[in-house]
Amino acid sequence: MKLLSLLHRWTGGIVGILLAVTGLSGTVLLWEDSWIMLDGAHDPALADPVAMGRAIKVARETAPGLSRVTFAGDEIGLHQAVYSDGSGAYIMQEGTVVDRWSGMWERPELWLFDLHHYLFLGETGKTITGVLGILLLAFTISGTILWWRTRKTFRFRLWPPRYTASAIVRHHRDLGVVASPLLIVAAATGTLMIFPAVSGFVLSPLGEAHQKPALPAELAPVGPATDWQSVMRNAQAVFPSAAPRRLMLPSKPGEPIAIRFRQDFEWTPNGRSYVWIAPDSAAVVGMDDPAKAGAVSAISETFYPIHAAKVGGIVWRLAMTFAGLALVLLGLLASWSFWRGQIGKPAGRRRVAQRPRRAVGQS
Known part of the structure; x- marks a missing residue:
């Protein structure tokens, strides 16, 4: 002792x-x-593919190198855009940029x-x-x-x-x-x-742990012709009742756009339901439904929401x-x-x- x-x-x-x-x-x-007090931070989240597509376009026009957009949700009513150089922006759901930062030191939550x-x-x-x-x-x-x-x-x-x-x-x-x-x-x-x-x-x-599906790696890149409203609309059709939570742009040329959804049974705030979209045609090229992933995935999904009191x-x-x-x-x-x-x-x-x-x- x-x-x-x-x-x-x-x-x-x-x-x-x-x-x-x-x-x-x-x-x-x-x-x-509770303590993020920006305009629109407490607005209710609206799952409107048209408005989200417009917000994605605004995020791309705000700064180069867009990496991902986390959509407004129950916790905060603003979209958060993150760029490859570490900068970011908060965007209202109607498309107005309400805050910009060049690094994490400019935002306390970061x-x-x-x-x-x-x-x-x-x-x-x-x-x-x-x-x-x-x-x-x-x-x-x-x-x-x-x-x-x-x-x-x-x-x-x-x-x-x-x-x-x-x-x-x-x-x-x-x-x-x-x-x-x-x-x-x-x-x-x-x-x-x-x-x-x-x-x-x-x-x-x-x-066994759940394995992600194989995805195409020779798609056309994201460009001016990418129709973001069609991207969101087609992705939403895969999980009609789920909430769109995050859009992730390809990290390498030829990869698809990834969109995360949260279904009703999921505890993770950003969900683990994935849809992958071809940037040029907005066609669905892959999907992953956690409802079919097994017990290991279901238990692993609870770690973060329990830890962070979500x-x-x-x-x-x-x-x-x-x-x-x-x-x-x-x-x-x-x-x-x-x-x-x-x-x-x-x-x-x-x-x-x-x-x-x-x-x-x-x-």
Whole structure:
């Protein structure tokens, strides 16, 4: 038990601040739809292929190198255009550009997303956040084991009563055990999203992972002749009752246009129903229906909406908000008290070396 306590304290002291950063950034992102206050941000989303085709044309005319357009939805009533150079724009559903940015630092929701997922370190940071998720799982399990010995002194507090080492430790244990079920859910879903190989291994008893259909690779490129209204109209005909969520332009010459839809049974906000369209003729050249994808795909699809509280309504969003804020307190106070104790040891607990006693008769 002493070894478990030692590992828990030292590892928490080292990575506690990083866990607090991911917890705080994730909590703010949970309420993203509430603090984006641009014109049209709270307009109801309209699934009109004609209006969407017009908005795509506006996005292409606004700047070169359009990469994708995320359509207005339940969270925000604006289309978001993203360009290959990292710039972007918000476009009202009737086609007016309401905001432009040249990089993520000009929009808080963009750099917060990058901080939460990548720690501003790209793919390396993504791997680090995955490791942090694994460590958080280990902390919740080991913390619950350590708490069990002191369960009779349990007292739930949102804040420690005093800033002494013992008070902070008791607060840490009691808050941690209350938040541990939610922290386990957040850590597990986040880690499984970052490490799909782990997810595939965990879910392998349920079947094989779903494979995307083969697509043509020698189509005519997107150009002035591309009829965006026909593109949206033909894609919508594949999933008539689904909501169009995102259009992705080909990353390589010859590839089709990809459009994501969200069907009623899907939890993921942007859906996983795909339609691929030929840029020149607007003909459908492929489709992928998650209703036919099997159990592994259905379970994997729930990781993000559970993690980001995109399902469960206000109750689950408040629960994950509590988990995020608890992680901030657990991480910051654990690191602060740990390093304060380590730095204070040499001055406060310095032992005076004693000279060995001489044997009787020695000079």
